[in-house]
Structure formats: C-alpha cells, structure tokens
Amino acid sequence: MPKGQNFTSPGNGTAAKPRRTKSLNGSQGKIAALFLLPYLLIFTIFRLGPSIAGIYISFCKWDLAGSLSFIGFDNFVRLLKDTNFHISLWNTLLFFVFTLPPLIVFSLLLAILLNQKMRFKNVGRVVSIIPYVLIPAVVGIIWNWMYDNNFGILNYYIKKLGGSSVQWLTSDKMALISVSIVVIWSFIGYNMVLFLAGLQGISRELYEASMIDGANKFQTLMKITLPLLRPITSMVTTLTLINTVQLFDQIFVMTNGGPGTSTLTMVQYLYTSAFQNYEMGYGSAIEVVILIILVLLIKLQNKILKVDEGV
Amino acid sequence: MTHALKNSWKYILLVVICVVFLFPLAWALVCSVKPEAEILSYPPKWIPEIFTWSNYTTVLARYPYLDWAKNSIITAGLGTLLILLFSSLAAYALGRFEFRGKKLIYSVIVAMLLIPIQAYMIPLYLMCAKMGILNTYASIILPSVANVTSIFILTSFFKGLPKELEEAARIDGCGEFRIFAQIMLPLSKPALSTVTILTFISNWNSFLWPMIAIREDTLKTLPVGIAQFMGSVNSNAQFQYGTALAGCCMAVIPTLIVFLFLQRYFVEGIASTGIKG
Numbered sequence: 001m002p003k004g005q006n007f008t009s010p011g012n013g014t015a016a017k018p019r020r021t022k023s024l025n026g027s028q029g030k031i032a033a034l035f036l037l038p039y040l041l042i043f044t045i046f047r048l049g050p051s052i053a054g055i056y057i058s059f060c061k062w063d064l065a066g067s068l069s070f071i072g073f074d075n076f077v078r079l080l081k082d083t084n085f086h087i088s089l090w091n092t093l094l095f096f097v098f099t100l101p102p103l104i105v106f107s108l109l110l111a112i113l114l115n116q117k118m119r120f121k122n123v124g125r126v127v128s129i130i131p132y133v134l135i136p137a138v139v140g141i142i143w144n145w146m147y148d149n150n151f152g153i154l155n156y157y158i159k160k161l162g163g164s165s166v167q168w169l170t171s172d173k174m175a176l177i178s179v180s181i182v183v184i185w186s187f188i189g190y191n192m193v194l195f196l197a198g199l200q201g202i203s204r205e206l207y208e209a210s211m212i213d214g215a216n217k218f219q220t221l222m223k224i225t226l227p228l229l230r231p232i233t234s235m236v237t238t239l240t241l242i243n244t245v246q247l248f249d250q251i252f253v254m255t256n257g258g259p260g261t262s263t264l265t266m267v268q269y270l271y272t273s274a275f276q277n278y279e280m281g282y283g284s285a286i287e288v289v290i291l292i293i294l295v296l297l298i299k300l301q302n303k304i305l306k307v308d309e310g311v
Numbered sequence: 312m313t314h315a316l317k318n319s320w321k322y323i324l325l326v327v328i329c330v331v332f333l334f335p336l337a338w339a340l341v342c343s344v345k346p347e348a349e350i351l352s353y354p355p356k357w358i359p360e361i362f363t364w365s366n367y368t369t370v371l372a373r374y375p376y377l378d379w380a381k382n383s384i385i386t387a388g389l390g391t392l393l394i395l396l397f398s399s400l401a402a403y404a405l406g407r408f409e410f411r412g413k414k415l416i417y418s419v420i421v422a423m424l425l426i427p428i429q430a431y432m433i434p435l436y437l438m439c440a441k442m443g444i445l446n447t448y449a450s451i452i453l454p455s456v457a458n459v460t461s462i463f464i465l466t467s468f469f470k471g472l473p474k475e476l477e478e479a480a481r482i483d484g485c486g487e488f489r490i491f492a493q494i495m496l497p498l499s500k501p502a503l504s505t506v507t508i509l510t511f512i513s514n515w516n517s518f519l520w521p522m523i524a525i526r527e528d529t530l531k532t533l534p535v536g537i538a539q540f541m542g543s544v545n546s547n548a549q550f551q552y553g554t555a556l557a558g559c560c561m562a563v564i565p566t567l568i569v570f571l572f573l574q575r576y577f578v579e580g581i582a583s584t585g586i587k588g
Contacts, residue, residue, distance in 0.1 A: 032413075039400065047454070053437075054434045123329070130333070135563055137535075142335045143335060197582040274433050
C-alpha cells in the first residue's frame with residue numbers, strides 16, 4: 001500500500017487529489033463491481049484469505065485429529081532451536097550465493113551478444129529461453145541422467161579430457177553446486193530477456209557521444225552500459241532471491257534434500273513438516289518466515305518496479 | 312582484426328550457446344529411443360545403434376500416462392481460459408473505470424504479486440479439504456485462477472487505450488459489457504496472447520501444489536506423475552532411465568510447441584513484468 005494514504009473508511013478522501021465527481025461515477029461503481037466480482041471472489045478465497053489465515057495457523061498446534069489449538073509463539077521458539085531449519089536457511093542462502101553471480105555475468109554477456117547487429121540473433125534468443133519453459137521437475141530428471149556417476153555423459157566427457165569423474169549428486173560437497181548449475185542453466189535466458197530490454201532502452205546518442213569522446217568499447221561498457229543497467233541488475237538480484245526461496249521441484253527429483261541434509265531447502269523442509277509429518281502449525285510457522293523474507297523483498301522490488309504507480 | 316573475423320567470432324559464440332542450452336534436451340531425446348541395455352553401455356553414443364520406440368510404449372502401458380496428459384491439458388487449459396476471462400474483466404474495471412476504493416483493491420492485488428503458493432499452501436490445503444475439493448480438478452484450477460501477473464499486464468494495457476474508443480459507442484447507447492466485448496477485447500489480442508502463454512506454461516509446469524492436492528494416481532498431472540514414478544527419489548524396482556526419459560520428452564514437447572509459436576509474446580511478457588505467470 002502506498003505510504004501516506006489511509007483507507008480507514010471509504011468515505012474519507014485519499015491523499016491523492018480529490019476527483020471531480022463525474023456524472024457517470026455512481027453507475028461506474030456498480031458496473032466496475034460486476035466486472036471485478038468473479039476475479040475478486042476467487043482471489044480472496046484462494047489467495048488473500050489463505051495468506052492471512054496462515055499467520056493465525058502458525059500460532060497453533062495441529063493434532064492428527066485435525067483440530068487447531070492456540071499455542072502462542074511455541075512454533076517459532078521451536079524453529080529457532082531446530083537445526084534442520086537452520087540448515088535449510090543456510091542452504092537457501094548458499095544457493096543464492098552460488099547462482100547469483102554467474103546468472104548476472106552470463107545473462108548480461110548473452111544479452112550484449114544478442115543485442116549486436118547479427119543474423120540469427122533471434123534463434124539465440126529463443127533457444128536460450130527454452131530451458132526456462134521446460135517443466136522444472138522434468139529438467140531435474142534429465143540432469144540426473146547426465147550427472148549419473150557411472151553412465152552420465154558429463155563424467156564421460158570429463159574423463160575424455162583427462163579429468164577424474166565427479167560425484168555430482170552423491171557427494172555432499174558437490175550436490176548443492178550441481179543443483180545450482182541446473183538452476184543457472186534454467187534461468188540465464190529469462191534474465192537475458194530482462195537485460196536485453198534494458199540494453200534496448202539505452203539511447204544510441206549516449207554511445208555515439210562516447211565514441212566521439214574517444215572511449216573504447218570497454219570504457220563505454222563500464223561508464224555507460226553498466227551504470228544504466230543497475231535497475232535491471234537489482235531486479236535480477238531480487239528475482240533470483242525469490243526463486244531461491246521457492247526452490248523445490250528440481251531438488252525433489254534430484255537429491256530430495258540429500259545427501260544427508262546438504263541440499264535441504266526451506267520449501268522442502270516445509271513440505272516434509274506439513275505434508276509428511278502432518279505438523280500443519282509448525283509448517284505454517286516456516287511459511288510465515290518465508291512470507292517475512294518475501295515481504296522485505298517486495299519492498300525492495302516495489303522501489304525498482306514502481307508498481308505503486310498502478311492505477 | 313578484420314571485419315569478417317570479428318563477425319565469425321559472434322557466430323561461433325552463438326553456436327556454443329545453442330549447444331549449451333539444447334544439449335540436455337537433445338541428449339534426453341537420443342537416449343529415449345535407445346533400448347535400456349544400450350543406455351547403460353559405455354561409452355555413450357549420440358547415434359543409437361538400435362532405434363526403438365519401446366520406451367514410449369512401455370511408459371504408456373505401465374503408467375496411467377494418458378490420464379496424466381489429459382489431466383494436465385484440462386487443468387492447464389481450463390485454468391488459462393478462466394484466467395483470461397476473469398482477469399480481463401477485472402483489469403478492465405481497474406484500468407478504465409473511476410470508482411471508490413480502486414487504488415486499494417489494486418494495491419492489495421499487486422501486493423500478492425511476489426507471494427508464491429509456497430507461502431500459503433498449508434491454509435489453502437486445509438481450506439480445500441474443508442470445501443471437499445481435494446483430489447479434484449477444482450483444487451488445481453481454482454488457486455491458479457487467482458493469478459496476479461495477468462491483472463498487472465492487462466490493467467496497464469487497458470489503461471493505455473485511448474478514451475475516444477468507447478465514447479462514440481457510449482453515445483450510440485452501447486452497454487458497458489458490449490463495449491468491452493466488441494471494442495476492447497479485439498484490441499487487446501497482443502496482451503491476451505502474452506497472458507495466455509505465461510499462464511499456460513506456468514500452469515503446465517506447476518508441481519508442488521498439484522502434488523499436495525491430488526492423491527489419486529489417475530488424477531495426477533504430468534509433472535507429478537513423472538516425478539513420483541520416474542524420478543530417482545522414489546524410484547521403484549522398475550526404475551529405468553529409458554522410460555523416465557521417454558516420459559520426460561513427451562511431457563515437454565507440447566510446451567515447446569506452444570512456446571515456439573508464441574515466443575514473441577512470451578518474451579514481451581517477461582520484459583514487461585519480470586515475474587512468472
């Protein structure tokens with residue numbers, strides 16, 4: 001909600017400038033309600049309602065009979081002591097740290113390449129987005145096969161080049177990096193599109209001016225392109241963080257959080273708590289933590305996207 | 312460096328990029344038409360010695376694969392249609408009408424933009440259980456219809472259309488619904504195409520919620536069925552790479568075709584929102 005506006009009662013004017021009442025206003029309100037009703041009904045029941053209810057459930061205990069009893073902050077106190085939750089938070093952070101720099105560097109370089117005057121650049125654009133549109137769970141299975149220790153094609157090539165085979169998904173040191181590679185591979189094209197949109201928004205005149213000033217290509221990149229792309233870079237950073245917080249599908253089919261707990265993510269721990277151990281209250285507490293992390297991100301993202309300009 | 316050499320550089324890079332992004336899919340396709348014995352032979356070969364469809368027939372015979380496909384088509388398709396209908400109506404009101412509380416409604420909707428289903432799926436599950444719709448198509452479709460990206464894209468599109476469009480029609484005495492259906496909707500084909508592809512692909516690919524909401528094997532969607540029966544996680548005694556890869560290939564080909572046809576809109580959708588459908 002934009003700052004400086006209160007919506008306590010529909011009667012008081014918002015902070016925005018008071019509108020002249022149009023003759024249509026009354027009838028427009030009724031018509032608008034009709035247009036909005038079907039969507040708002042579904043939105044409230046299946047999205048807004050559950051999001052708010054989750055906060056209440058996180059203060060409750062859910063027994064196997066399926067009744068809720070209020071227990072205050074107990075779930076959160078338990079979370080603070082829960083080693084598995086700490087590990088899942090830490091792994092989520094590691095996934096972020098491992099995927100973000102390569103994503104920014106590769107996506108930006110790819111966008112710069114595909115922004116050049118060249119034939120077939122559209123082929124490159126389309127092909128690089130393909131990994132993003134494939135079913136993530138399926139992508140996980142395909143990479144499982146490539147990562148296979150004995151028959152996997154990746155180890156075959158590594159041995160051919162004189163290396164020794166890598167325990168991609170079976171060593172706890174490697175597994176998180178292996179999954180990160182899959183995540184990077186999936187998202188490069190998506191982020192490339194964002195950078196490309198940013199590049200195309202930079203006016204040609206700036207480049208011409210810097211050429212006249214005698215700047216070389218590298219200086220132009222450092223002095224013009226990168227500073228102007230900063231909003232896109234922060235957007236990519238935020239989106240990567242959101243994707244890391246949500247990470248589940250690929251991991252479910254690749255490592256299921258293992259070996260040990262080396263690739264356990266927050267959503268996976270949430271899934272295990274709520275839908276395998278049936279601790280709905282405890283699971284909701286994890287959801288609330290995810291929600292808090294995301295709300296902080298939305299604040300950041302709103303600054304970048306300026307969604308408040310809305311209507 | 313001569314101009315030609317400089318240019319060939321770019322094309323070499325382009326080829327490398329295409330190889331990197333297409334490699335896993337190509338390798339999966341190649342392996343899916345090999346018999347299992349050849350898949351597990353060393354060294355791996357790009358040209359199958361024996362070409363066979365047996366993995367595909369095995370998938371169809373051993374698993375309720377066609378049911379999964381049907382469930383995926385129905386839930387993703389119907390979900391997308393409902394999103395188009397409900398979101399375009401709501402976005403039209405938000406983009407073109409003046410009424411009290413509009414800003415509030417819009418900010419509440421947009422505030423949910425970045426809150427994924429993972430952050431509210433437990434209450435959603437409990438509610439669907441109360442409503443008695445778990446294990447039905449409704450439990451997959453309805454939550455997906457509460458889509459926010461579509462509102463975001465369509466509202467800004469409708470806002471940008473010139474006022475004169477409907478004024479003439481209004482003077483002629485057309486009703487608001489008729490103006491919307493006969494004047495506005497035909498004009499919004501590009502925005503609707505963007506919403507169609509973003510939401511269809513995200514519905515088709517969704518995994519976690521459908522896995523939670525559906526227990527019945529024959530009601531599962533493709534990603535869930537494939538992951539539970541062919542992923543290595545819950546691998547059963549019958550687990551084989553060949554059948555798993557055949558199942559994977561069949562599941563991603565439809566999205567690839569849809570994507571290739573509508574890729575221009577897909578790219579526009581990403582560029583305009585930066586958020587998944």
